Amino acid sequence: MPQMVPDTPENGEICKKFCGPCPTFMPNKLNESPPMMLFCSRGASTVPKEQIKDNGCSCFGCGVFSKYELEGGWFCIYGKEGKKT
Numbered sequence: 001m002p003q004m005v006p007d008t009p010e011n012g013e014i015c016k017k018f019c020g021p022c023p024t025f026m027p028n029k030l031n032e033s034p035p036m037m038l039f040c041s042r043g044a045s046t047v048p049k050e051q052i053k054d055n056g057c058s059c060f061g062c063g064v065f066s067k068y069e070l071e072g073g074w075f076c077i078y079g080k081e082g083k084k085t
């Protein structure tokens with residue numbers, strides 16, 4: 001079961017290593033709009049989902065993803081619950 005992800009500096013540091021180089025992150029300038037990162041904790045980007053070009057998601061290798069038993073990925077687009085399959 002997915003658990004709530006705390007918005008901590010530690011989780012932010014981990015997120016930076018995965019969302020940062022993700023092919024969806026920089027090309028869509030997700031770093032320039034709130035909540036900037038840690039989407040699995042903070043929710044979807046305020047960039048409208050229809051404006052985000054999906055180039056793949058790097059969440060699946062992230063330690064936060066495994067620690068909190070997250071599912072779905074693409075939290076920047078779909079919010080905390082991630083992409084439904």
Ligand code: SF4
Nearest residue numbers: 015018040059062064
């Ligand atoms: S699971 Fe994704 S959004 Fe959450 S911390 Fe990791 S890279 Fe960032």
Ligand code: SF4
Nearest residue numbers: 019022057058075076
């Ligand atoms: S949540 Fe997933 S798709 Fe979105 S920027 Fe982070 S790694 Fe990329």
